[in-house]
Amino acid sequence: MCGIVGYIGKKQALPIIIEGIKRLEYRGYDSSGIAVINNDTELIIHKREGKIIDLERSIPNDKNFISHLGIAHTRWATHGQPTTTNAHPHTDCSGSIAVVHNGIIENYQVLRKSLEKRNHSFKSDTDTEVLAHLIEHFYQKTKNLHTSVRYSLRMVKGTFGITVISKDEPDKLIAARRGSPLIVGIGEGENFVASDATALVVHTKNVIYLQDNETVELTPNDFTIKTLADNEVEREISEIDWDISMVDKGEFDYFMLKEIFEQPTSIANAFRGRIMEQFNTSRLGGINPYIDKLKDIKQIYIIACGTSWHAALVGEYLLEDIAKIPVEVEYASEFRYRNPIINPDTLVIVISQSGETADTLAALREAKVRGAIVMGITNVIGSTIARETDFGSYIHAGAEIGVASTKAFTSQITVLFLFALLLGRMRNLSPSDGAKYIHELKTIPEKVQQILDCNEEIKRIAEQYKDVRNALYLGRGYNFPVALEGALKLKEISYIHAEGYPAAEMKHGPIALIDEDMPVLFIAPEDFVYDKILSNIEEVKARKGKIIAIANRDSGRIEKLVDHIIYIPRTIPSLTPILTVIPLQLLAYHVAVLRGCNVDQPRNLAKSVTVE
Ligand code: AGP
Helix, strand or coil: CCEEEEEEECCCHHHHHHHHHHHCHHHCCCEEEEEEEECCCCEEEEEEECCHHHHHHHCCCCHHHCEEEEEEEEECCCCCCCCCCCCCCEECCCCCEEEEEECCECCHHHHHHHHHHCCCCCCCCCCCHHHHHHHHHHHHHHCCHHHHHHHHHCCCCECEEEEEEECCCCCCEEEEEEECCCEEEECCCEEEEECCHHHCCCCCCEEEECCCCEEEEEECCEEEEEECCCCEECCCCEECCCCHHHHCCCCCCCHHHHHHHCHHHHHHHHHCCCEEHHHCEECCCCCHHHHHHHHCCCEEEEEECHHHHHHHHHHHHHHHHHHCCCEEEEEHHHHCCCCCCCCCCEEEEEEECCCCCHHHHHHHHHHHHCCCEEEEEECCCCCHHHHHCCEEEECCCCCCCCCCCCHHHHHHHHHHHHHHHHHHHCCCCCHHHHHHHHHHHCCHHHHHHHHHCCHHHHHHHHHHHCCCCEEEEEECHHHHHHHHHHHHHHHHHHCCEEEEEEHHHHHHCHHHHCCCCCEEEEEECCCCCHHHHHHHHHHHHCCCCEEEEEECCCCCCCHHHCCEEEECCCCCHHHHHHHHHHHHHHHHHHHHHHCCCCCCCCCCCCCCCCCC
């Protein structure tokens, strides 16, 4: 996914659009660029491979860049290497029109061939450049930039979030979206466009969420929204409910560490106002229109990607254990092609932090085509997935900037826990059991804080394992998904190969990997499979494996078996994943920092994968 920012108004555009894409750098960071229309109505393009700071330092400090209209882009390459030539913005043949784009144009080769036959010459290997030439083609007929953009996008198959400027209309900024998020910021005598609210919340909290197949024409004091079919659209202005402090690192070195330490608060925010003590149950806004249908649900699918898929696996244990409803978890990318069985009493839950993940969005749409009721569990308000589900719950984790998801994971589990409690109490869960679940949930933020207080101890363990080449994460029951999540955290930010497995499964192959160079992390809270885990630890110890255990203070049995222990407070089995994942997040973070990795912007990754 890429970052897009556009500005038109009374202030200097350049510092605003540069600052804006810096706040979006987590979305993609292999190259970046800007385009401005200066006071001589010239279109000035400047772009660079590498980080945005490299772009910023290379911009000449001269009058050419004085402008009140500009667009900027930070790229996560999909088509074409991350080179300066392939960086956005892209221009038409005449050098009058500049375009930045997030998404994929699936029919760009066909369009490119057709344009080349009309003597358009291309400079880059990207799909995006096709848009600049298409708009040029239609502008020669319509002499209207907004119209030309609409006509061009009607020919596009695929996804786009774009902004367009032209020196022939230096008082207009055009934007459009299909499948890639775009937000319009409404200011005083100025207007903004961004692919993410974090780029514009410092300027305005008044926003409009563009919907698919809509375009907008912005001037400094006005905006006009039209569909690709030329129908004008009235859209109310919403207000962003968080402020810029949420997207500053503060005293932390990385956003990821800040977000790990925010978890006592973010977990509390996930259940705040959603507990009904007097009825020993929970309530989730937005569900009421479907509450009767939920009574009849006999099968649940939970669909997601990455860390959200790991949360979905925890959700499977929660919903079957507490609500006694059969659950199947599926990767979004697999669900949409496997011809799933969906009945009228099937509920599909899609989980997505960003609410923009292309595979999850496509799976959601497939589920709806098949008549399922679709519930969303997302974090970004107004995101595409949030808007396309039948109902849903926001996790209220606040902006998650670090590419490696942490607080979103624990908040997703919290919301799944609340939903399982709600469904359970609608079925056979007793008031007293409901009360016990609620009581324990309320203790979790403090218990998370107790684990965070062990950060230095975890850092010392990380120092001993920062140079390993492989690692194995093992857990059982509720903590098998945590083993997968812990392994993902390590590999995606430290680039150490790591695998998660159900602990018992180790005997069926992975045990061959065990030797003194292979650290094995056991997630071993004292629950109903604790004795089994201790046996698995013995099996690893017998083969000289180095063992790190995430465990409760027990009667001394585990201490003599392992090389390191990270203690966690006790809780009920269904809430252990929220506690056991914290040490694994911190361990991955410290190993990555010790290895000199860019924790917030790991190589090859982006915060939300809006391409398939
Ligand atoms: C998590 O650390 C990863 N960055 C990635 O797996 C992520 O969870 C996945 O891409 C899904 O994103 P979403 O929750 O925004 O849909």
